[in-house]
Amino acid sequence: MPIALLALTISAFAIGTTEFVIVGLLPTIAADLGVNLPSAGLLVSLYALGVAVGAPVLTALTGRMPRKQLLLGLMVLFTAGNLLAWLAPGYGSLVAARILTGLAHGVFFSIGSTIATSLVPKEKAASAIAIMFTGLTVALVTGVPLGTFIGQHLGWRATFLAVSALGVLAFIGSLLFVPSSIRHGKPASLLQQVKVLGQPRLLLVYAMTAAGYGGSFTAFTYLAPILQKLAGFGDNAVGLVMLVYGVSVAVGNIWGGKLADQRGPVGALKIIFAGLAAVLLALSFTAPHPVLVVATVLLWGAVAFGNVAGLQVYVVQQAEHYTPRAVDVASGLNIAAFNVGIAGGAWGGGLIVERLGLIHTGWIGALVVMGAYALTAFSGRLDAREGVAAVEPRRVVGGH
DSSP states (O other): OOHHHHHHHHHHHHHHHHHHHHHHHHHHHHHHHTOOHHHHHHHHHHHHHHHHHIIIIIHHHTTTSOHHHHHHHHHHHHHHHHHHHHHOOSHHHHHHHHHHHHHHHHHHHHHHHHHHHHTSOGGGHHHHHHHHHHHHHHIIIIIHHHHHHHHHHHOHHHHHHHHHHHHHHHHHHHHHHSOSOOOOOOOOOHHHHHHHTTOHHHHHHHHHHHHHHHHHHHHHTTHHHIIIIISOOOHHHHHHHHHHHHHHHHHHHHHHHHHHHHHHHHHHHHHHHHHHHHHHHHHHHHTTSHHHHHHHHHHHHHHHSTTHHHHHHHHHHHHHHHOGGGHHHHHHHHHHHHHHHHHHHHHHHHHHHHHTOTTHHHHHHHHHHHHHHHHHHHHHHHHHHHTGGGSOOOOOOOOO
């Protein structure tokens, strides 16, 4: 494995940690800054919106920049955003820091695959991308629970300082080992991306993605307060439960990919969305019971991100049929839809917490996920009618 690929993996690990560690720190941040839980939840929403905007818009605007120069600039922006979060004197500056970091996140994953594949022979391109994206999986398994532990014992600011150190490490690795002469094609313009958004069948897939993750993050954003206020867990236990969740996610990703290969994307997505809805519904009943809620979180992790492979393969399948000249654009916009779903779910969850209570985030999230199931079933019927299912999609390895 080229050492430059390791530098990209460290970058992905740092970015994945800073995206999701906030979930375990919401009660701590809310108490320290004197804001309510829904306001703290906006730190998840606005970060995700930064990713959703940054990926398509900034990638198009920075298309002519040399890849190494852009990569280094992104890691500087990422590190600066986390340092600003560390030093944030109040809620407003922390929000600004999260948006700034989200912008860097969006562009990094837009160009990361291109850089990774340039480091290896063509026949190893998919493996290179997969190695880079393991940084995200490892972040969920180790970075998020460790960051939660640090934040609860040394203060939430210490977590962002630690992630900043990871950003510096990734910057140094990229500076020393990523070659300067990375070839790249001109990325899609904003006009090309708008044209893709004019295709109804692709919009349907994006709606599936947004609804599926929106429903999950309606409750997941508030997992730490659910565990503390409803199940009665202490700070240390929350970090351990996040570890359980991360390990389950890693297993679920592998299972979800195999399921998509065996049953096709629509068949796999229907199973996963149905399972996710069932778990979220169960959460409304198991949340007050420590043992049962841990079992629920374990099952939740297995299905929470298991649909990534199916959704990415499916959007490529649809794009090859309806917008064959813009397959990469269509795939990239699905990542934006993922983050729009996170933003909407976290925002909606905040409203539910404020007006109804924490216990209601589960069953309402389940209803949203069932909306994703209905959209998937409808899209499958359209495929059967129009013959799209006969198209063999390219093998896609991706993340969010």
